[in-house]
Amino acid sequence: MSVELADIRGLSRPELEEALTRLGEKPSHAAAVFLAVHRLRGCDLASLPGVPERVRAALSRAFSLAPLPAPERRQVSRDGTKKLLLRFPGDAPAECVVLPAKDRLAACLSSQSGCACGCTFCATGALGLKRSLTSPEIIAQFEACLAEAAGRLNSLVFMGMGEPFLNWENVRRAILTLSDSRGRHFPQAKMTVSTVGVVPVIEELTASDLRVRLAVSVVAADEEQRARMVPMERTYPLRRVLEAVRAYCRAKEALVMFEYILFRGVNDRPSDSALLAGLVKDIPCRVNLIPYNPPGGPGGEFPRVKQFQRELIAAGVRTYLRQERGADIAAACGQLASRPPAQPQGPGRE
Ligand code: SF4
Structure with missing residues (x-):
């Protein structure tokens, strides 16, 4: 045998x-x-x-030592964003994205094929979980993006398909390999791992020697509303997540990045910005505001976006409005589905 x-x-x-x-x-x-x-x-x-x-x-x-898989599909957006589909054994597709911004290039990698978290607005969540990716499969995505970027990547984010902290062992291994001085020697400080808030792994990261940056998807500052949109809220409520984030910031002397996806008429009210500011203003952070991109929709900003940003800034919260990238090829935030997605329901105000 x-x-x-x-x-x-x-x-x-x-x-x-x-x-x-x-x-x-x-x-x-x-x-x-x-x-x-x-x-x-x-x-x-x-x-x-x-x-x-x-x-x-x-x-x-x-x-x-298997050869690195070649991308099965390559799509290029009008804005220069490139999305690659790699298919791993067991019919496990994963997408990775090369994002241009001014004179810099970032790669966004997937940690899982699909995702079990079931966030209601997310095309990946609508797929369910196929399986977690191994560290060689995560590294294969990096290599595909590096080739696409002609060897010139400035930063790396684990914000593609999947929840990285539910596949932490493999993501951690990929980080160690890519940052090794005999590997790609890619600085850990240029890597960001994004989570919806898996508290035990935030604590593990805090206790580790890793120097990667942490991003947390807030989605909604109101707990009940967040629980409707992000099922993980029921296991790890945002208040507990923020406690773990405070400890991370203290131990690492680092900023955390909060991702806040703005849904028109759902979580973009003045009361939402006030609640969000109240939650994070004592944390060294930056809030990235991301206007929601429905899969197949037109994308773009809506009137409250800039005002929401002004309200946060006025409350003393450092805020950044993220430019939408790759919406026309379903490569923007929450759109990675590796195939034409079954349309998720999207959030609704109750
Ligand atoms: S937002 Fe992230 S954690 Fe939630 S379903 Fe999508 S990929 Fe999973």
Whole structure:
């Protein structure tokens, strides 16, 4: 019976050192192996450049190294946003996006194929969860975006399909691999992980050595309204999330980014901006306002957006109005569905 070998891309460098020791080789070879696999994009363990033959042979017996998948579909928006669809084993599609902003390029990666969280406004949530992605599958998205960006990515956000903190082990591994000095050496400070508020993992991040930035999707400041739109509110209420965020900011001496999707006539009232400001004004933060983009809809701003921003600024909250990107190819916030989406219901005011 043949045993499926583990993909070597899934090992962090310390894990690779341990694996080499178990194979009877010197752990110091891990640096060359890591470089050959992750930076030089070797795709055959038997011929990794710069790695001694004996080590290559030992690794070939213990691990696999599958070629990185090519994007199955590539869409380019009028504004230059590029969306790539990668399909992983088990018919698990995942989309990643390259976002241009002035002279900078950001990549947005998916952590899961689909999502189990069921946020009512989100096309990914309407799909349900297919499965969590492995760290090599997350790295494959990074490589596809890097190639699309001609090797020039300035920042990385985990805001694509899925809730990164419900697949934290694989996301953490991908972060460690991509930031490793023998990997892509991508600075952790240029990576942002976004969550709807999985409190135990925010606490784990706070206690860790990672230097990635944290973003939290607020969606609604009113708890009852938030529970209707973000089912996770029932497990981890926003007040508890904000306590964990305060501890994160203190421990890391860092700002947090709050994402607030503005739904016309739902959470854009003056009372909403006042409630939001009251919740976050003692937290070192920036609030990103994102006008809601219904899948297939026209997108764009509506009259209350700028006024909502002014109300937050007047209340002393640093606020940024995010430019909509890629709406015409369903690449904007909450639109990733890897196929023409079953239209989600969207929120309604009760
Ligand atoms: S908003 Fe994020 S957490 Fe909620 S369903 Fe969509 S992908 Fe999942």
